[in-house]
Structure formats: structure tokens, C-alpha cells
Amino acid sequence: MIESSINMNEIKEIAESWTYEAAAKIKREMNESYSVDTKADEHDLVTEVDKSIETFFADKIAKQYPGHRLMGEEGSFKDIHDLNGVVWILDPIDGTVNFVHQRTGFAISIGVYQNGEPLVGIVYDVIQDEMFSSVKGQGAFLNGVRLADLYESRLDRSLISFNSGWVLQDRRLEALIEQARGMRSYGAAALEIAYVACGRLDAYISFNLAPWDIAGGCAILREVGGVASDYEGKELSFMGKGTFLAANPGVYKEILHTVHTS
Ligand code: 2AM
Ligand code: CA
Ligand code: CA
Ligand code: CA
Numbered sequence: 207m208i209e210s211s212i213n214m215n216e217i218k219e220i221a222e223s224w225t226y227e228a229a230a231k232i233k234r235e236m237n238e239s240y241s242v243d244t245k246a247d248e249h250d251l252v253t254e255v256d257k258s259i260e261t262f263f264a265d266k267i268a269k270q271y272p273g274h275r276l277m278g279e280e281g282s283f284k285d286i287h288d289l290n291g292v293v294w295i296l297d298p299i300d301g302t303v304n305f306v307h308q309r310t311g312f313a314i315s316i317g318v319y320q321n322g323e324p325l326v327g328i329v330y331d332v333i334q335d336e337m338f339s340s341v342k343g344q345g346a347f348l349n350g351v352r353l354a355d356l357y358e359s360r361l362d363r364s365l366i367s368f369n370s371g372w373v374l375q376d377r378r379l380e381a382l383i384e385q386a387r388g389m390r391s392y393g394a395a396a397l398e399i400a401y402v403a404c405g406r407l408d409a410y411i412s413f414n415l416a417p418w419d420i421a422g423g424c425a426i427l428r429e430v431g432g433v434a435s436d437y438e439g440k441e442l443s444f445m446g447k448g449t450f451l452a453a454n455p456g457v458y459k460e461i462l463h464t465v466h467t468s
Contacts, residue, residue, distance in 0.1 A: 259298035295421035301394025317421025327425025358456030364408030399423025
């Protein structure tokens with residue numbers, strides 16, 4: 207498929223409208239009783255709602271774009287072994303622990319990628335009604351208002367976010383805690399990347415993220431000049447799990463320097 211045959215603006219408009227529809231469905235379903243299961247361990251939850259939202263998008267995409275493929279967290283990823291053509295990388299609910307325990311602080315995340323390159327990004331905070339979106343080469347938006355390009359900030363003036371548990375795994379994070387202005391933790395990777403894009407955070411770090419956690423946020427971040435890679439500075443593959451660093455461009459350089467010297 208050649209890129210000129212793809213209408214990125216149409217994809218963004220349609221993805222946004224499906225996302226609003228899916229969000230209304232989540233809000234209805236969260237007020238009814240739904241089953242909650244654990245996946246790998248007690249930290250890792252999945253609900254009936256996660257699955258029903260993935261099915262909602264699978265049906266919509268198959269009907270509207272039969273040539274596109276879906277890589278979703280709740281099962282559809284199993285059929286995807288490469289990023290050839292157009293792939294919708296979906297997290298139906300990012301921040302499921304927040305969804306179950308806090309009933310806020312979760313998002314729908316979509317990255318529409320063509321041959322591994324981001325075309326469209328969507329990260330929607332369902333309860334706060336904040337729609338972060340982007341189209342390749344056309345900028346990123348929060349509720350339709352264009353986000354400013356990130357200027358190069360400094361680590362000593364930065365807010366950094368990661369799950370506090372990661373400190374137990376990688377003591378190099380202690381140096382960052384010392385050097386940053388402050389730490390935050392939201393428990394929803396897609397939102398935390400979107401927050402880096404809009405300047406609420408200057409960096410977000412994780413040691414175990416999948417493509418659907420990061421695809422939407424990375425598409426958005428790129429449009430404002432933010433940087434994302436794995437924690438050692440290597441390029442992301444969007445196939446398989448790994449470490450992750452998203453940051454303001456100035457802070458990114460300082461974090462990688464700290465990682466490699468501590
Ligand atoms: P999820 O809610 O879609 O599972 C929590 O800090 C963040 O990391 C969330 O974005 C969560 O996504 C993601 N995450 C990825 N893998 C995880 C895992 N094995 N257990 C818990 N959260 C995970
Ligand atoms: Ca999950
Ligand atoms: Ca996720
Ligand atoms: Ca999820």
C-alpha cells in the first residue's frame with residue numbers, strides 16, 4: 207500500500223469518533239458489575255470491559271478498513287508478527303488497575319502505524335475528557351488545541367514519572383530522583399507519555415511496556431519534538447516488550463548520560 211492512498215486526517219477523525227463512542231461504553235459498563243481477572247500476577251488485572259472495548263474496535267476497523275490489521279492487548283496481538291502495511295496498535299484500557307481501584311486515571315490508546323511509522327496517535331482520558339491526538343507532520347493536539355513544541359528543559363527543573371517499584375529493580379533511578387525537581391506516578395503509561403508531550407511531565411520511564419502501552423503516546427510525542435527510546439537509548443521496535451524512556455529532548459540527553467554513568 208502506498209502512503210498517498212492513506213487519508214491520515216480521515217483516520218484521525220474516525221479514530222476519535224470511535225474513541226468517544228468506546229468511552230461512553232466504558233462509562234456505562236463501569237457502573238454495572240463486571241468481572242475482574244488477574245493475568246501474570248496480582249499487579250496485572252484485566253476486566254470484561256477491556257475485552258469488550260477491544261472487540262468494539264476490532265469490529266469497527268474490520269468494517270471500515272478491511273485492509274488494516276489490529277494489534278490489541280486483549281488477544282488480537284497474537285495474529286500480528288510484523289508491522290507491514292497499516293496496523294492499529296490498541297490498548298482498550300490503559301491503566302486497568304486505576305480503572306478498577308480508582309475509577310479514574312485510565313485511557314484508551316491507539317497508534318495507527320504504517321510499516322512501523324506512526325501516522326495517527328490517540329490517547330483519551332475517559333473521565334477527565336482529555337483527547338490527545340496527532341497526525342504525522344501536522345502536530346499534536348489536546349482537545350483540538352495545538353500543543354506547543356517542547357523547548358529543551360533541564361533535569362534539575364524536571365518532573366519525572368515512573369512506578370516507584372522500579373527503584374527496587376534498577377538503582378540507577380536513585381540518581382534521577384536526586385537530580386530531578388520532583389517525582390510523580392500515575393499508573394497509566396499512555397497518559398504519562400501524553401503528559402510529557404504537553405509539558406506536564408518532562409520524562410516517563412518504565413522497564414516493562416508493550417507496543418500498545420506506547421504506540422499512541424509516541425506518535426503524539428514525536429509531533430512536539432519529544433524523544434522516546436528504550437532505557438539504554440536504543441530505538442523502539444513496537445514488537446514485543448521492553449524498557450522505555452520518553453522525555454523532553456533536553457532532559458532525555460541528561461537522563462541517558464546519568465543512566466550510562468551511574
Ligand atoms: P495496563 O493497565 O494496560 O495493563 C502501569 O504502571 C502501566 O504499565 C499501565 O500503563 C499498564 O498498562 C502498564 N503495564 C504493562 N505491563 C504491565 C504488567 N505486566 N503489569 C501491570 N502493568 C503493566
Ligand atoms: Ca494489561
Ligand atoms: Ca497498557
Ligand atoms: Ca490495557
